Amino acid sequence: MNYDVGNLVEPIFRPPSEWDSLLIGVTNGCTHRCTFCSMYRTKKFSVRKDIEEIKNDIRKAGEMYGNKIRKIFFEDGNAFVVKPEVLIELTQYCYQKHPNLKKVSSYAHAQDILKKSDDDLKRIADAGFTMVYVGIESGDDQVLKACNKGVTQDELALAAQKCHRAGIAWSGIFLLGLTGNNPEKSQRHAMESAKLINRMAPTMPRKWYISPLTLEVTPGSEIWAQNEANNFVPCSGTQILEELYTLIEHTADDLQTCIFNTNHASNYLSLKGELAKDKKKFLKIVTDGINDPKTRRPEYMRGL
Numbered sequence: 001m002n003y004d005v006g007n008l009v010e011p012i013f014r015p016p017s018e019w020d021s022l023l024i025g026v027t028n029g030c031t032h033r034c035t036f037c038s039m040y041r042t043k044k045f046s047v048r049k050d051i052e053e054i055k056n057d058i059r060k061a062g063e064m065y066g067n068k069i070r071k072i073f074f075e076d077g078n079a080f081v082v083k084p085e086v087l088i089e090l091t092q093y094c095y096q097k098h099p100n101l102k103k104v105s106s107y108a109h110a111q112d113i114l115k116k117s118d119d120d121l122k123r124i125a126d127a128g129f130t131m132v133y134v135g136i137e138s139g140d141d142q143v144l145k146a147c148n149k150g151v152t153q154d155e156l157a158l159a160a161q162k163c164h165r166a167g168i169a170w171s172g173i174f175l176l177g178l179t180g181n182n183p184e185k186s187q188r189h190a191m192e193s194a195k196l197i198n199r200m201a202p203t204m205p206r207k208w209y210i211s212p213l214t215l216e217v218t219p220g221s222e223i224w225a226q227n228e229a230n231n232f233v234p235c236s237g238t239q240i241l242e243e244l245y246t247l248i249e250h251t252a253d254d255l256q257t258c259i260f261n262t263n264h265a266s267n268y269l270s271l272k273g274e275l276a277k278d279k280k281k282f283l284k285i286v287t288d289g290i291n292d293p294k295t296r297r298p299e300y301m302r303g304l
């Protein structure tokens, strides 16, 4: 159950692991328009300018929920876009008003991480901002360009390293099926995504997270329109799992502390573990999923 103070603008989205967080509106909508995403299409992007108003929400939540709040998630699509001083002030205020708080996080676009200096990120982390959820989608520059992500593999690798250095936990989300039904492109998407995962690995002890999701063609997105015009054919379930197999197979065997999770409702298989340690087990489960459709989550149970 999420907590809020009743003034968020629908529709609201948050990562599955933030299901029990207090949701605080810092921005409205998203800064970007990725071709596969319809999440914030009905909202014009804006930043809440009045910091005191946001602090008032944080304080009010303390009055409403007492000491229950352990996690706070800053809404909406890319709350990390705001200036470092704003993130620091709001994060510190969250801890003042919620004594049992353990985590403050938001979605972040990699470019907004790169725009912040190492010192900015360290100060944000020191204030208690603990995690960014970054929509990576692919390590393949051609796929990133085609879906209008506004970032390259090099930039994503750098953004991850900056977060690791600052002490902000990195949670990266990939999107299986993004190339559509084109085996050659699909395999390159998987190989380049594995390459990017290897480049994002921290050089110091840090827990980090990788979560592949599976593309859902949703009304309102460009990919939906392409699909309607027969210019985009989605991957089959088998192709999605072949992509997942290649992605896992090509990750380095010595990746440290990378928590890998495919338990999102869009996926055909639910894997959870440490990528390097559980690699063989994951590959066996995915192979079984490729060979035997009965082991997969049924189509009617996929999606949100």
Ligand code: SF4
Pocket: 030, 031, 032, 033, 034, 037, 038, 039, 040, 077, 109, 135
């Ligand atoms: S995928 Fe993320 S960055 Fe792209 S439009 Fe959707 S919410 Fe915004």
